Amino acid sequence: MLALETRLAAGHWDVVESRDAVATYTLLDRAKLEAQVPQVDWAAWLSGLGAPGNACDEVVVRQPSYLSAWSEALAELPLADWKHWLVWQVVSSRSPYLSAELSAQRFDFYGRTLSGTPQQRVRWKRGISLVEGAAG
Secondary structure, three states, X not given: OHHHHHHHHHOOOOHHHHOOOOOOOEEEEHHHHHHHOOOOOHXXXXXXXXXXXXXXXXXXXXXXXHHHHHHHHHHHOXXXXXXXXXXXXXXXHHHHHOOHHHHHHHHHHHHHHHOOOOOOOOHHHHHHHHHHHHHO
């Protein structure tokens, strides 16, 4: 999984590049998107989402180098790696809402280690923030 994450991260821009409003506006039509990432069946993906078939007729790609890195990784890495990665993404993103132990482990890494936050907020305060964020 680390190899997959490293490959994807290599396609991301740094903070300075990401602030460039012109560079982060790359308009692609459906044909160009399909050419950039031919490994994805875009029509099937949209259908699976229940989205209209023309939903990706035009898309704005903020970091074209990421799209290239993703396409190369899709072509070269085994399906089993992607399945493990996807399971990790789902569990990791939902861990704050699961058991206290999973929530604490996620906070220890993302909150304390990566962000330097000394203490996790109590659960009810996190719940209020979740509702406020969803409500806008």
